[in-house]
Amino acid sequence: MQIWSWHGFFTYLGSPYIFRGALITVYMTAVSMVMGFLLGLLIAVMKRSQRRLLSWPARFYVWFFRGTPLLVQLVVIYAGLPKLDIRLSVMACSIIGLTLNEAAYLAEIIRAGLNAVPTGQIAAARALGLSERQIAWRIAFPQAFRLIIPPLGNSVNGLLKTTSVTSVISMEELMQRSQILVQDQFMVLELFSVAALYYLLMTTAWDFLQRRIEHYAERPYRRQQQSAAVDPIELPVTTQDAR
Amino acid sequence: MITLDNVAKSYGAFQVLKGCSAEIGRGEVVVVCGPSGSGKSTLIKCINALETFEGGQIWVDGMAVRSAQTDHSALRAKAGMVFQSFELFSHLSILDNIMLAPRLVQKRAKDEIREHAKTLLRRVGLESHADKYPIALSGGQQQRAAIARALAMKPDVMLFDEPTSALDPEMVQEVLQVMTELAREGMTMMCVTHEMGFARQVATRILFVDAGEIVDDCPAADFFAGRCSVRAQAFLRFEADHPG
Numbered sequence: 097m098q099i100w101s102w103h104g105f106f107t108y109l110g111s112p113y114i115f116r117g118a119l120i121t122v123y124m125t126a127v128s129m130v131m132g133f134l135l136g137l138l139i140a141v142m143k144r145s146q147r148r149l150l151s152w153p154a155r156f157y158v159w160f161f162r163g164t165p166l167l168v169q170l171v172v173i174y175a176g177l178p179k180l181d182i183r184l185s186v187m188a189c190s191i192i193g194l195t196l197n198e199a200a201y202l203a204e205i206i207r208a209g210l211n212a213v214p215t216g217q218i219a220a221a222r223a224l225g226l227s228e229r230q231i232a233w234r235i236a237f238p239q240a241f242r243l244i245i246p247p248l249g250n251s252v253n254g255l256l257k258t259t260s261v262t263s264v265i266s267m268e269e270l271m272q273r274s275q276i277l278v279q280d281q282f283m284v285l286e287l288f289s290v291a292a293l294y295y296l297l298m299t300t301a302w303d304f305l306q307r308r309i310e311h312y313a314e315r316p317y318r319r320q321q322q323s324a325a326v327d328p329i330e331l332p333v334t335t336q337d338a339r
Numbered sequence: 340m341i342t343l344d345n346v347a348k349s350y351g352a353f354q355v356l357k358g359c360s361a362e363i364g365r366g367e368v369v370v371v372c373g374p375s376g377s378g379k380s381t382l383i384k385c386i387n388a389l390e391t392f393e394g395g396q397i398w399v400d401g402m403a404v405r406s407a408q409t410d411h412s413a414l415r416a417k418a419g420m421v422f423q424s425f426e427l428f429s430h431l432s433i434l435d436n437i438m439l440a441p442r443l444v445q446k447r448a449k450d451e452i453r454e455h456a457k458t459l460l461r462r463v464g465l466e467s468h469a470d471k472y473p474i475a476l477s478g479g480q481q482q483r484a485a486i487a488r489a490l491a492m493k494p495d496v497m498l499f500d501e502p503t504s505a506l507d508p509e510m511v512q513e514v515l516q517v518m519t520e521l522a523r524e525g526m527t528m529m530c531v532t533h534e535m536g537f538a539r540q541v542a543t544r545i546l547f548v549d550a551g552e553i554v555d556d557c558p559a560a561d562f563f564a565g566r567c568s569v570r571a572q573a574f575l576r577f578e579a580d581h582p583g
């Protein structure tokens with residue numbers, strides 16, 4: 097057997113079977129990230145609460161899901177739920193596991209963001225009569241979100257690759273499909289190089305997307321040229337007084 | 340308009356407010372002064388329930404502040420507050436800063452709020468800055484926007500906590516000018532400040548706070564004519580020697 101087959105490499109690169117595996121990876125990442133973020137937000141808010149009835153369950157959650165391997169969590173969900181007569185697809189089990197696990201990490205990131213929102217602005221919102229709920233949605237969350245985009249980006253990047261752990265419950269994502277092909281075609285290097293290339297492609301695409309999101313979120317914090325984008329007519333008047 | 344009745348507050352064993360009483364009538368401009376750490380900020384923040392207090396009572400336009408039944412939103416709509424460090428919402432444009440609370444809290448019609456906000460911006464000289472974000476404005480401009488934001492709620496009284504203390508000297512006057520106009524239009528105001536020039540111009544009364552007590556409460560004319568307590572006079576002389 098030859099050391100490296102370009103023919104094999106390009107065959108796998110063009111293989112719809114592998115390509116669809118990559119799409120499944122993207123899909124799992126997107127769904128678990130969004131759901132994990134929402135759950136993480138809830139847990140972060142609970143953990144910050146003065147009430148122990150809220151903060152303790154949140155602390156327990158984070159402690160548990162960060163303290164055990166994702167692989168174990170996935171197997172427990174996959175093997176445990178049928179025993180409770182809950183029958184879910186492998187995809188559903190994978191997304192549940194990834195979401196629950198990711199939420200624990202995201203909760204800590206979100207908590208850091210919420211802690212960094214200037215308390216003076218919260219007091220100002222309170223002085224204007226906004227309710228605590230309105231302050232959360234209108235002042236705290238938007239400002240916290242901008243602050244945590246870089247670590248959130250890390251999480252998305254990590255999750256793209258972590259999804260491969262779901263192959264342990266036979267989820268057919270990119271990694272699992274590569275392994276399946278390896279088993280009868282033996283071109284380990286060629287297959288895994290293609291997989292690596294796909295992961296690079298996905299993380300690069302995310303890098304690009306993250307930069308766009310960051311650029312958008314930073315708009316209010318740039319001193320220059322900001323009103324031009326909002327209202328070009330304002331520009332001649334505004335530039336001269338800007339400090 | 341505002342009645343302070345024996346207001347007391349402690350941080351643990353430390354008593355910040357030791358039974359403060361005062362009466363602020365409609366249209367009055369009361370300037371609160373006193374040494375740093377004497378409890379001025381704490382006192383003014385008790386009025387709109389940003390701080391809690393354990394003893395006494397405060398009445399704002401007949402509304403008891405320290406009561407389980409108090410609707411904090413309604414109370415805070417009556418009393419606008421301006422902070423030392425502006426505290427504009429940094430993720431919102433100046434116009435959105437001003438329109439946020441009238442829309443969310445008072446649920447007024449959007450068109451009316453926008454018109455009102457633009458009128459206020461014109462009044463504080465910021466009409467060309469409506470779509471900018473706070474970071475693009477100077478300190479003085481930010482504080483004027485913060486005053487407009489408080490006025491957008493159509494408050495009955497305005498509370499100021501050292502509104503010019505964080506400003507570069509050349510920006511103090513533009514803010515004081517807005518406040519002076521507001522006072523001349525008949526707004527009820529309670530203002531913690533060391534700006535004795537401002538006090539001399541518009542204050543009806545001066546409260547002198549020291550170590551958690553209102554040690555002096557006298558008409559502005561008497562205060563500046565030197566007919567008030569020794570402590571207040573000493574403070575006044577000190578301020579005259581060390582302006583700002």
Ligand SMILES: Nc1ncnc2c1ncn2[C@@H]1O[C@H](COP(=O)(O)OP(=O)(O)O)[C@@H](O)[C@H]1O
Pocket residue numbers: 350355373374375376377378379380381382
């Ligand atoms: N959260 C707090 N915990 C403990 N002490 C406080 C707190 N806030 C203020 N103080 C104390 O209360 C006193 C009065 O503070 P403050 O009202 O800010 O004074 P002023 O505005 O007159 O300078 C100060 O001695 C300050 O250290």
Ligand SMILES: [Mg+2]
Pocket residue numbers: 379380381500501
């Ligand atoms: Mg103070």
